[in-house]
Amino acid sequence: MKTYTNTGNKDTRSGFGAGLTELGKTNENVVALCADLIGSLKMDDFKKNHPERFFQVGIAEANMIGLAAGLTIGGKIPFTGTFANFSTGRVYDQIRQSVAYSDKNVKICASHAGLTLGEDGATHQILEDIGLMKMLPGMTVINPCDYNQTKAATIAIAEHHGPVYLRFGRPSVANFTPENQKFEIGKALHLIEGTDVTIVATGHLVWEALEAAKTLNEKGISAEVINIHTIKPLDDKAILDSVTKTGCIVTAEEHNYLGGLGESVARVLAKHKPTPQEFVATNDTFGESGTPAQLMDKYGLNSAAIVKAVEKVMKRK
């Protein structure tokens, strides 16, 4: 079984910051906006290197989204930065009308998504943002898995014309994908080939899926692990090809099972190839304060939860 090496824990938000720094050098049309969270979003370098292209908007997210939409008129490529909760739910109508419906080339970059924000608690731990964003016509939704991939995704979305929601997080997590990888929007990545079960994971759950595959391997179960960094547009073919081989699937995400990756996968399967599926996701609940590890354990979003889901789904084949 193919294995992956963690080259050292890093936070995905720093991957975003590094990508933005790179874009600052390579693409003069890239501009950045932030609603009083420069340090949290790791936008310091871009601000320092390109003060004329950086807009501190204060604690005013609705205005930030509108400004970003306006900046596209004149050829700029705006990257907005704030927490995922304030990037989506708080400004849904602004994104809907001024960005998505208006076909504006805005990149909504959202950190501190999900439970792993930790101690701040449920007010800040949005678990509904993927659903909110994927429902908007024309919106691309990306949730990369580690530092290197987040950096690559940040660079790639500047080349894609159209609104993008880029979701990443706060905690230091395993960094295991290649440095300076080429990021292809909408293209699923097969991390491990397997024959007994397909595990499709996004974001922080991808590493957990790899860990689960190791455990399963020891139990004699051959798991195929797919990294779905792009939730919309979804790589239907990669999913269908895999379940044709394995006959069952587990989806894993740091999000509510309502509206998340799992539902998108279920839609594809229901339409083309009904397949037993289990969901590793939060169960229609808000989060709470705690350490990231405690929360991921309590809400069933780790490798142990994936292993359990695999054992369950295999019995349904």
Added chain:
Amino acid sequence: MSNTQQLEDLVIQVRRDILRMVHKVNSGHPGGSLGCAEFFVALFNEIMDRKDGFNMDGIGEDIFFLSNGHISPVYYSVLARAGYFEVEELNTFRLINSRLQGHPTTHEGLPGIRIASGSLGQGMSVALGAAQAKKLNNDSHLIYSLHGDGELQEGQNWEAIMYAAAKKVDNIICTVDLNGQQIDGSTDDVLPMGSIKGKFEAFGWVVIEIEEGNNIDAILKGMTEAKSKTGKGKPVCVLLKTVMGNGVDFMMHTHAWHGKAPNDEQLAIGLAQNAETLGDY
């Protein structure tokens, strides 16, 4: 265009377009549209420095954003008659498969429209972003925008108003249509806003008042003064006092025609009060 008479003739034709558009589909917003006819005609034909044709980025020309998108009839009529698309297309207003949606949108590719509006309170932020893009592009042209007075009840405006002054966005002229009416009644009845002039000034804007917002000469004078205030480190606001439903006597001075179309008889009366000038579509 050069003289006031030509602009006034165009205003009358625009009024006819508005009435006929909303009558045909028995829906739409004639009141605010009629109240802003003179402003739109003056803006697009005299005030703004526009290029021929339409380019979304609007580089090297003044550009306009309508925030209170429900007054789309006046916008569409003035855009068509300024050459952005054929006036015959006004016939499709609010019909299925039309580029002239109930509220303006870029989604159907109608030339002249740069942002969707309809959900209120979003246009000023967009206009400010476009103004900052102009600065980054070293483009000395101006951004114009129009907002309803009732629309100022939306909080996003005040984020934008604070931002504009803080960032010294001085290449923008935001006009507020002060007709004192909104859907549920007068703005003073629904949610009194106090002194809008005082609020803009307190936020650090230059405010120009146009008392006769349905008078072409007064609009030209006021907007020329507003232009002269740009480029001096402060955003510029124009308070345009208009009469809702202007030019059609039974629609004036009431909120009743905010979002209601005239019936056949009312249309005939309205059209009789505004004899054809440049030709109906």
